[in-house]
Amino acid sequence: MLKSRLLYPTDEEVARLARMECDPGSVNRFTPISFGFLGNLVAVILTGCVGLIAALILVPVRLFRR
Amino acid sequence: MNDSELHEYVVVGSGPGGAIAAHRLLELGKKVLLIDVGDDDPDLRGKIPDLPFEKLRTTDGNQREYFLGSAEEGIPRGRVRVGAHLTPPRQFVRRRADRILSTELSGDTSIMQSLALGGLGAAWGAGIATYSDAELAAAGLDPGLINSAYHEVITRIGASGVPCEMISKLGNRIPRPLPLDDNAESVLSRFRSLPKNSSEHELELGPYPLAALSESREGREKQPLHDMDFYSDSRRSVFRPRYILDEISSHPQFSIRRGLLVTSIKRAGSLMELKGVHVDGGEVWKLSARRVILAAGAIGTARILMNSPGLGENSGIQPLLSNPYRYWVMLNYPRLGKRSEKPRHSLAQLYGLFRHRDKPDSEVSLSFYSYRSLLLFKLVREFPMPTQIGLFLARLIVDSLVIVGVHERGTEGRIRLIRRSENGPAEIRIEAPTEIETTNLQLKSLARRLRGLGLVRLAEVDPGWGSSIHYAGTIPAGRAGVIRVGSEFQVEGCPGLFIGDSSPWKVLPARGLTLTLMAHARSVAEMAAGESR
Numbered sequence: 001m002l003k004s005r006l007l008y009p010t011d012e013e014v015a016r017l018a019r020m021e022c023d024p025g026s027v028n029r030f031t032p033i034s035f036g037f038l039g040n041l042v043a044v045i046l047t048g049c050v051g052l053i054a055a056l057i058l059v060p061v062r063l064f065r066r
Numbered sequence: 067m068n069d070s071e072l073h074e075y076v077v078v079g080s081g082p083g084g085a086i087a088a089h090r091l092l093e094l095g096k097k098v099l100l101i102d103v104g105d106d107d108p109d110l111r112g113k114i115p116d117l118p119f120e121k122l123r124t125t126d127g128n129q130r131e132y133f134l135g136s137a138e139e140g141i142p143r144g145r146v147r148v149g150a151h152l153t154p155p156r157q158f159v160r161r162r163a164d165r166i167l168s169t170e171l172s173g174d175t176s177i178m179q180s181l182a183l184g185g186l187g188a189a190w191g192a193g194i195a196t197y198s199d200a201e202l203a204a205a206g207l208d209p210g211l212i213n214s215a216y217h218e219v220i221t222r223i224g225a226s227g228v229p230c231e232m233i234s235k236l237g238n239r240i241p242r243p244l245p246l247d248d249n250a251e252s253v254l255s256r257f258r259s260l261p262k263n264s265s266e267h268e269l270e271l272g273p274y275p276l277a278a279l280s281e282s283r284e285g286r287e288k289q290p291l292h293d294m295d296f297y298s299d300s301r302r303s304v305f306r307p308r309y310i311l312d313e314i315s316s317h318p319q320f321s322i323r324r325g326l327l328v329t330s331i332k333r334a335g336s337l338m339e340l341k342g343v344h345v346d347g348g349e350v351w352k353l354s355a356r357r358v359i360l361a362a363g364a365i366g367t368a369r370i371l372m373n374s375p376g377l378g379e380n381s382g383i384q385p386l387l388s389n390p391y392r393y394w395v396m397l398n399y400p401r402l403g404k405r406s407e408k409p410r411h412s413l414a415q416l417y418g419l420f421r422h423r424d425k426p427d428s429e430v431s432l433s434f435y436s437y438r439s440l441l442l443f444k445l446v447r448e449f450p451m452p453t454q455i456g457l458f459l460a461r462l463i464v465d466s467l468v469i470v471g472v473h474e475r476g477t478e479g480r481i482r483l484i485r486r487s488e489n490g491p492a493e494i495r496i497e498a499p500t501e502i503e504t505t506n507l508q509l510k511s512l513a514r515r516l517r518g519l520g521l522v523r524l525a526e527v528d529p530g531w532g533s534s535i536h537y538a539g540t541i542p543a544g545r546a547g548v549i550r551v552g553s554e555f556q557v558e559g560c561p562g563l564f565i566g567d568s569s570p571w572k573v574l575p576a577r578g579l580t581l582t583l584m585a586h587a588r589s590v591a592e593m594a595a596g597e598s599r
Binding site: 007008009011013014015016017018019021022023024027029030031032033034035036037038039040041043044047048050051052054055058 | 123124125126127129130133134138140141143144399400402403404405406441442443446447448449450451452453455456457458459461462463464465
């Protein structure tokens with residue numbers, strides 16, 4: 001329950017992102033990012049940590065909205 | 067169509083087996099009628115520009131129509147199940163079957179059926195593999211017949227690859243392979259530079275042999291490396307059964323009727339009588355034939371026979387083989403931060419065969435895909451974080467992502483008849499095996515071996531038993547049961563009824579079945595025509 005509903009993007013959020021991804025004007029926001037091996041490695045670790053913390057912070061908000 | 071209509075040869079089903087069987091019968095001078103529902107979606111296919119994915123993304127204002135679909139059916143919702151890879155232009159493959167065929171599924175079962183033109187072959191990943199002689203014999207197939215049919219089928223459908231263990235029966239007569247992308251090339255070069263197979267398990271790895279053209283031929287062009295294979299193939303470079311049907315459509319001895327669903331079959335003297343419904347109007351139709359080749363797919367053929375008077379009326383349960391399947395989302399970390407520059411296709415890049423050194427039966431088959439044209443939002447939905455942060459993460463890793471599909475040897479579930487229908491298809495229930503053979507230890511060894519190649523597993527997705535879309539063994543040849551099939555794949559008591567799909571196979575090896583299915587259909591067509599041996 002926690003996994004499927006609260007930490008992950010909702011279907012509506014995913015749908016909004018999908019619509020944006022299929023807009024030719026937004027293509028630059030979806031291209032691969034390259035900072036070199038070390039740059040991407042550090043960025044992946046930091047993004048993963050920040051993302052997970054943000055998801056945890058959002059849990060009460062999502063619970064409130066349900 | 068009236069009850070007195072009589073045909074010489076009728077083929078039921080337009081999938082890989084049906085198309086090849088019809089073609090072979092025509093080669094042998096027979097008159098053939100092919101019957102199928104034959105659903106298709108050519109309009110949507112026609113709206114996709116013949117451009118590389120990257121170019122199309124910046125230029126086509128209508129891309130939402132085929133990437134997401136008019137009802138946004140391309141946006142997955144809920145748990146990943148079978149067919150998640152079907153983009154809107156390919157969703158016709160299952161559309162009619164989902165609406166018309168009543169199929170209950172037990173717990174963790176995830177099945178795809180098709181009533182489309184080309185059947186499940188319309189969504190085939192195009193990976194080709196040959197079975198060993200031991201595997202063919204275990205399946206109940208004649209190695210001599212199938213080995214020679216492999217060559218004929220490959221010539222017919224077109225393929226590319228390098229001689230390797232996956233297609234050991236094809237020798238070196240296959241055209242050069244499609245180029246690998248940067249991601250796959252790096253994995254393969256690491257594999258070749260490391261010491262081989264020091265553990266009790268051995269791994270083979272190489273470019274995946276594909277039913278895709280690296281050289282143009284009549285009516286079809288070589289693979290353009292547009293990374294659009296999940297959406298479109300305007301150059302017909304990847305084989306689909308409908309290309310064979312197009313080829314034979316003008317043959318004076320061939321006719322095809324679409325919109326017809328076969329629901330039962332029975333013997334009437336020396337003839338076979340087929341009965342079914344028009345899928346659009348619901349009217350019942352009948353026709354007779356001297357010889358019938360059933361190639362409706364393992365589940366479809368079982369559904370027809372279990373509903374047939376005098377054949378399956380006492381059959382409440384039939385077996386069903388399917389390869390357990392899962393896929394691993396893996397990071398090819400040595401390539402992290404490097405851009406993928408080469409043009410690429412989006413079919414499987416590499417194959418792998420992993421097995422215990424002393425147990426060939428333990429073989430696990432792997433297919434390695436790179437990820438780009440399936441769009442980033444499908445990745446982001448799998449990350450436990452807000453979408454914008456997830457999008458940033460996806461952009462960091464997408465060029466070094468590898469999706470590894472893992473197929474195991476087929477395990478046996480069941481098809482249970484719920485209700486027969488006199489004027490429609492039978493209702494069935496499909497049940498996963500109660501005790502799934504566990505190969506966890508072997509998969510742990512595999513994950514370790516891949517880690518040695520720089521591939522780190524980020525996630526495992528198991529869409530459920532049946533999600534491999536590989537089905538067989540519903541009417542196993544030679545096995546005691548109510549519906550019995552002989553060694554020449556004739557249904558006992560019905561000398562005019564042949565099975566041209568994977569229903570009679572007794573085992574299902576881990577390697578993909580489609581090429582062997584086509585070779586089998588070809589040899590069954592020869593038996594039906596009285597031309598075998």
